[in-house]
Amino acid sequence: MASKLGDAIPNEEHAVSVSLPKWKHVEGWARRDHGIISQLQTGYPRFFINRRIVQLAQQLGRWASRLPRDDACYRAATASGKTALLLPSKWMALTCQAHLDGYNKEAPLEDLQVVHVAFDGQLSRVTGHGQQGAAEGASHRDLYMVLYPERLWPQAKAFWQHTGFGISSRLAAHWLGNAPFLQASGLEGGERVPVQEAAQAALALGQRLADLYEAGRDLVFLYPTGMSAIARTALAIRSLQQSGHEHRVAVFGFLYVDTFKVLTEAGLSIDALYTEFAGNPLLGSLDLGRLHALSQTHGFVLAVDDTVGTPVNLCLAPLCDVVCSSLTKMFSGACNVMGGCAVVSPSSPRRQALCQALAAHQQQSGGPATYFASDLVVMERNSRDFALRVAAASRNAQQLSLRLRRHPAVKTVYYPLGSPTQHLYDCYRRPGAGYGYLLSPGHQL
Template structure:
């Protein structure tokens, strides 16, 4: 396996050794010379690639390491070697390889400054030196582990996962780095539980959350969490990939922000990257944040950096356009951290009441299909089946249901989105839908589109309410539900009166300038 840097290759070697698979680390230079890596060697060299060799039985775990850490070399770096390394081109006369070193240096500075400016607020002006760049979003998160590990003890090896996070974040922390990950759903009551457990002696290395989460799009109370790290000495890390620094200010309320630049920052779907942004103005944990800087090693391939810089020049405009296409009003907690005049992100998740409707909708949705997000074009996937195929019951216990369709909205014309959504909804309605598992009040409603954790109105809901943006789709027609405020399920009328109350939303949506599926405001309860 080809790895970006010598110390990352040794990390893979250690991981495979723990799985009882003997592995060896070598360095191959541009001329084809091979030598073993010394224990004291770290870092990366443009003229070298680190290679980890292991028996076939180690392939599954090596692939997991590669996927979850993001430490593998980029396709652009592999292509450069294939086309220019003399030992891979014997018998061919190669032109002298001209490497744009200065252009890459300028691109790095431009990206760092662009990110620093985007995160800055009136009270907290960031410098480009506060931004660290990485080859992938997951390698940025893995670097945070390098620092956290310096502060772990036999009794302090727990990380709080607040809200259900992106699959690779959970896996890299638990499976690869061996932390005990304690998962909280992310509600206010969960926050109260966390506070009580910390007061009772729970020791954390860090707390990770996303704002909003992926795929459920939940928003947590950052301000309330912010008061805990100083008192109980742990690092507070927020991933803002879905919300973006264009839309929300999270740096003021945490220690560190991780971002996958592969997503909307680039948008081009042709380069990967990640960043760690440090809130050095924040109180406490100075030593930990200083070490993040001191131990940083640049492993970003220069040609990737150049492409990333070019792609991201119009990042703010694209985020704004995609956010307008994707949705409007959302829950109150998101509003608390939203920048004035900005949007609600580009990600939607759709939870269907029946598998048949989900399959029909997904198959008829005429957009690109794939597991990424944040592309300039709209991209959809059956998220849970991609990310949690071997743990569906576990994912469902956190409301990440099997037949969830996730849509990353692009910057296409709004009319295009109207048409493709309408066609897919028609297909869902034509599907043979069984209502055996639905409460009588919900017969006739096929799906709920989730904007920042808007969950279906149904039996078994809790009393806690949140403002969300929801679309209830009628099975009887393709008319959109009326955008009105709905009471919590526990406060709805009973019996036939409840059915009549819900039926009033089965009306055409009129007098709106944006697509109806992006404008609805609901108050509902969380299942």
């Protein structure tokens, strides 16, 4: 385990966690202290754009600068003060462009350009604006550069963070090592993308999740990140509403902050209610049965994030319309790949409509290939012992919570077992299952 500030955890190229060994480092990271941030070798990919992705964006910009000066892509990529986000599909790129245009009041739309980059180095501007007509299947041999003025960096970073749409570090590494126009030899590298293995991995992952949630395989939808699962589910739910209808969303409980932000940005301004079980980081439980009854009475979609609870410990699907979960955390367990899922409840009266909306939106936004093949293969391999790890981690967390509650320096321990809402957690806990792998201690000042 790495212990030095900024070291990757684990010590590998595609790690999704970083060492912050002291509390002052955590505080510095939260304040975006340059002295702390500059020492980080990596970080959680939505908060910290992997260095391989940054390197690829820079190389693509240099490649565009070799074009004739009257070429539209040359002008777009080399304009003073421009920088780029790399996204895997045309729809995602146009969505990003439209988002940034809302903040681009000082200049015309020409400040925001989308350039398609083919694996052989061919560049072409993507014309049009917004998401209409943007449906186009993604491929690991195509990338999209969203070029924007540096002054819009905070908004671009927020889009990257709150949607989970950015390319993965494995996809960036594949391009850097194999795209022929990026090689000194001018020849395509020999690394093979495991397309067939990824197709089998997707089937295995889908069935694994279906078994855990006691649902059909056709009710499971995979996404490259947990936040993209939430963002794209929110957009799919919005599409179910009639045109011109004012969309309203309720957030119940103490939601993970980025979930709240992406729901706000999605334009769901009650047609849907989002909640977590258990909550992160206070680990509170809620009366999901009551919320479910209200959703049936008043006709709103109930979506639950069970990343912390897990389907190993809890049976939540019968009491909601759709479950969203980050697969990056315990499901992967190896801290080296991202992923997310949405599972439509087999008992939801909106099951068919939700499945159709999710499937249609997945195709519109680029299709299953937005989840890079190599990432899928790693996720499937990592998750084979998911249930065993959840059981072991839950036992360990329970023992740790008991010890910490007896410690004089600890003011409180937020954990489902022993909490004021334990009785609600127990309502949905599977027989013999635990209370989860996450706890949050509060220290005496």
